[in-house]
Amino acid sequence: MRLGADRARVRVPATSANLGPGFDALGLALALHDEVEVRALGSADVLVDVVGEGADEVPSGDDHLVVRALRHALDHVGAPQTGLHLTCRNRIPHGRGLGSSAGAVVAGLLAARALVAEPESLDDDVVLRLATELEGHPDNAAPALLGGATVAWSEGDDAVRAARLAVHPDVAPVAVVPSSRLSTSHARGVLPAQVPHGDAAFQAGRAALLVEALGRRPDLLLPATEDRLHQGYRRPVMAESLALVDALRARGVAAVVSGAGPTVLVLARAAGEPGGDGARPTDADDALQQVFGGVMGGWRIVPLAIDTAGAEARRLP
Numbered sequence: 001m002r003l004g005a006d007r008a009r010v011r012v013p014a015t016s017a018n019l020g021p022g023f024d025a026l027g028l029a030l031a032l033h034d035e036v037e038v039r040a041l042g043s044a045d046v047l048v049d050v051v052g053e054g055a056d057e058v059p060s061g062d063d064h065l066v067v068r069a070l071r072h073a074l075d076h077v078g079a080p081q082t083g084l085h086l087t088c089r090n091r092i093p094h095g096r097g098l099g100s101s102a103g104a105v106v107a108g109l110l111a112a113r114a115l116v117a118e119p120e121s122l123d124d125d126v127v128l129r130l131a132t133e134l135e136g137h138p139d140n141a142a143p144a145l146l147g148g149a150t151v152a153w154s155e156g157d158d159a160v161r162a163a164r165l166a167v168h169p170d171v172a173p174v175a176v177v178p179s180s181r182l183s184t185s186h187a188r189g190v191l192p193a194q195v196p197h198g199d200a201a202f203q204a205g206r207a208a209l210l211v212e213a214l215g216r217r218p219d220l221l222l223p224a225t226e227d228r229l230h231q232g233y234r235r236p237v238m239a240e241s242l243a244l245v246d247a248l249r250a251r252g253v254a255a256v257v258s259g260a261g262p263t264v265l266v267l268a269r270a271a272g273e274p275g276g277d278g279a280r281p282t283d284a285d286d287a288l289q290q291v292f293g294g295v296m297g298g299w300r301i302v303p304l305a306i307d308t309a310g311a312e313a314r315r316l317p
Contacts, residue, residue, distance in 0.1 A: 015099030041083030069108025095181030147310030
């Protein structure tokens with residue numbers, strides 16, 4: 001297959017995975033975006049310019065995750081490799097559990113879709129499978145690709161599937177982002193190989209309840225976000241995050257660890273019309289004020305709308 005364009009622009013949202021009980025399955029796209037512009041070069045050079053999150057930290061050549069994903073997609077469809085110039089405008093925090101790596105992977109795959117002459121060869125099913133090959137699990141890649149809330153699962157023959165879930169308009173996510181970072185591999189490394197049967201049964205019930213709470217009954221979000229599968233085991237590597245989750249939940253707020261952490265995601269409920277800054281007041285505002293008391297200690301409270309569009313890519317002239 002040949003290339004059909006030499007320039008493309010991709011926009012991809014932040015994501016929060018797990019949402020409490022939906023470990024490695026549920027995810028939510030958030031309206032905080034990275035943007036990547038890709039230009040195919042006539043030479044073999046690879047140039048990566050990064051502005052914002054990760055600038056001066058991420059690789060600037062073939063090891064950059066967007067480049068790796070793009071090349072993986074080109075190989076998959078039999079398109080020729082090419083030199084590349086990437087300009088990345090990053091807003092998704094790195095190492096905070098907000099899907100920055102999945103966003104980079106999806107951005108690279110969709111950039112390849114925009115560049116090849118037959119973009120249908122990289123449809124959403126193929127992109128999700130390729131993203132899972134690179135990420136190891138689809139819980140962040142699915143909402144980054146499709147937008148909204150998603151449930152993802154694997155089938156035989158390495159097939160990966162995802163479906164959109166309904167989200168009630170009153171669900172108002174709030175990210176509480178720390179200054180510290182935590183690698184996904186470290187957060188996963190403390191999880192046990194087995195869990196008690198009773199905890200697994202509890203988790204299945206809460207995951208099912210969460211689908212109902214997100215879509216039709218946001219008043220049930222507090223019990224629906226209870227977890228016994230992963231958050232407690234991760235307390236030694238994110239004690240401050242779990243202490244914040246405990247403090248907020250004790251005040252009736254549906255707080256969970258976002259992905260592998262250490263960001264805390266609050267699934268709040270809107271409690272009024274937007275103010276002058278466009279943000280809607282929520283039932284979590286008072287609890288957050290009580291917990292922090294005006295002393296943030298390196299944490300940032302970031303209200304975020306739900307991104308309903310998912311990743312978008314288009315060719316440039």
